[in-house]
Structure formats: C-alpha cells, structure tokens
Amino acid sequence: MENWKNSARAFWASMLPPTFWLVAFFIIPLSIIWLYSFSSKTGIIETTLDWNLTHYARALEPVYLGIFWKSIWMAAATTAICLVVAFPVAIAIVFAKPTMRMWLLLLVILPFWTNLLIRTYALIAVLRTNGFINNGLDWLVTHADWLLSFVGLGNNMLIGPYQPMALLYNNTAVIFGLVYVHLPFMVLPLYAALDRLDRTYLEASLDLGAGHFRTFFLIVVPLALPGIASGVIITFIPAMGSYLTPDLLGGTDSYMIANVIASQFKQANNWPFGAALSFLLMYATFFALALRAVLMRKEGRGDRR
Incomplete structure (x- = not known):
C-alpha cells in the first residue's frame, strides 16, 4: 500500500485507462440519452432540449x-x-x-x-412445430402400440394421432x-x-x-x-x-x-x-x-x- 501511495505516477497510469473508458463509453452516452428524455421531437429525427416531462408522463399511460x-x-x-x-x-x-x-x-x-443469438435459434429448433419436442412426442404416439405392448398394457389404451403443440x-x-x-x-x-x-x-x-x-x-x-x-x-x-x-x-x-x-x-x-x-x-x-x-x-x- 505504501508503494502505491508514494508512487503517484503508477497510480494514475493504472487508473486513467479504465476511467477514460468508463467516461467515454458509459457515462457520456448515458448522459446524452438522459438529455434526450427531456427533449421534444421537432422533426423526423430532430429534437430540441426544452427540459419537459411530457415523455415521462406518456410513459405512465x-x-x-x-x-x-x-x-x-x-x-x-x-x-x-x-x-x-x-x-x-x-x-x-x-x-x-x-x-x-x-x-x-x-x-x-x-x-x-x-x-446468445445462436442459443436462441437453437431453442427455436427445439420448440417449433416440427422441432425436437413435437417430433419426439409424435414418435412416441406413433409407436404407442409397440410401447404399450412392451410394458404389458397391450392395446387397451387408444391413442389418436398426435397434434403438435404450440x-x-x-x-x-x-x-x-x-x-x-x-x-x-x-x-x-x-x-x-x-x-x-x-x-x-x-x-x-x-x-x-x-x-x-x-x-x-x-x-x-x-x-x-x-x-x-x-x-x-x-x-x-x-x-x-x-x-x-x-x-x-x-x-x-x-x-x-x-x-x-x-x-x-x-x-x-x-x-x-x-x-x-x-x-x-x-x-x-x-x-x-x-x-x-x-x-x-x-x-x-x-x-x-
């Protein structure tokens, strides 16, 4: 700790890069968006900063x-x-x-x-109408007679055609x-x-x-x-x-x-x-x-x- 206190140059050399990154890419962009929230839209993309709370009031509708x-x-x-x-x-x-x-x-x-995008599309492949879950259940229903006879229930249970779930x-x-x-x-x-x-x-x-x-x-x-x-x-x-x-x-x-x-x-x-x-x-x-x-x-x- 004493070395850090006595060496101001090393302290600033280690602190300036992350501080610059935080200010330039986090605080300044957020501040700009915060100013936008008090602005009025005057054109298609034009806005004017007039410090009004109209948009906050609209957000509470x-x-x-x-x-x-x-x-x-x-x-x-x-x-x-x-x-x-x-x-x-x-x-x-x-x-x-x-x-x-x-x-x-x-x-x-x-x-x-x-x-995340790839993982989400993988979920779509699992959940869609002809996805893995519905295809798996369809296979179970299609082979229900064989499965029921295998567990000893015979053909006493009637199972209709499988309707894919949404x-x-x-x-x-x-x-x-x-x-x-x-x-x-x-x-x-x-x-x-x-x-x-x-x-x-x-x-x-x-x-x-x-x-x-x-x-x-x-x-x-x-x-x-x-x-x-x-x-x-x-x-x-x-x-x-x-x-x-x-x-x-x-x-x-x-x-x-x-x-x-x-x-x-x-x-x-x-x-x-x-x-x-x-x-x-x-x-x-x-x-x-x-x-x-x-x-x-x-x-x-x-x-x-």
Missing part, C-alpha cells in the same frame, strides 16, 4: 404501465423458476468431488461461450427462453454462498434429529441468503430488460418493455420517448439495487449487535 407490469411479472417468474432449479444444481456442485466440481462448473458457464410465440416460450439464458446467473452466486457454508451446522442439525428437509429450510436456506439475494438481483434485472428472447420467441402479445424501447428508437424514430422509457427502467433498477444495499446493511448491523 395505462398501455405502457401494462407492459411494465408484464415485464416485471415475467422477470419475476423467470427468477423464481431459476431459483428453484439452480438451488439443487448448486448443492450438487458443492457436494461433488473436487475433480467433478471443476467439470460441473464448466458445464454451467459453457453457454457463455456461445453467442410451444413457440407465446409467453410460456419467452419465460422458458429467459430461464435458459439466465439460469447460470443464479447458479454461480448460490454456489459461491454454499461453498462457504460450514458443514458442521448440517451435521449438527442431522445429529439432533432434524430431517433433511428441515435442515435444508432451517439451516441451508438462511445461511445461503446472501447468495440468494445476489442471484435474484442479477437474474431479475437482466430478465426484465431482455430484448432478444421475447423478440424471437414471443408473439405479438409477448412484448416486454425492452422491445417497446427498441421500437421507439428504430421504427418510430421517437428517441425522446424511448429515452424516457429506458431511464424509467434504469430508475427501477437503481431502486432495486439500493433496496438490496439497505437490506444487506441492516443485516450486517444486526450481526454486529
């Missing part, structure tokens, strides 16, 4: 509030499903052998090595895609929290007569709350602002707020209104992060007492 609430509940459903699925996965990784743990973690982060272009497909994309964001913080878990607590709970379910809900879950909170935040926020997944997997009634924002910038050429919508989403994100920080601070103060 029922039609846009409905899209906001729909984005919230779809992100909440995605987060809840990810939490339920990720918890046993994280526990399995933590209690796996050290040699297996590395490979299991690799499988979790492996999707990050593939472009698995694409609806809200269910969007949530399925969001879970597929954001599941690693829930697994990794849960793994980090459970990996620090003192296993003597589990042994003590089981020795004192608590079953596995009581030990899980009364010991494991409370001790993993920091990981749960981090996983919920970093899953909910990207899911709420997701654009590509609902655009490719959803139908006309599956639009989320990010799709509306993109349409305002691309199709409608209404940058001020799109900027207002995007910053309302950002304000909600900041509120969620501030709320988490307050709750974590209160929890820390309670521990010190």
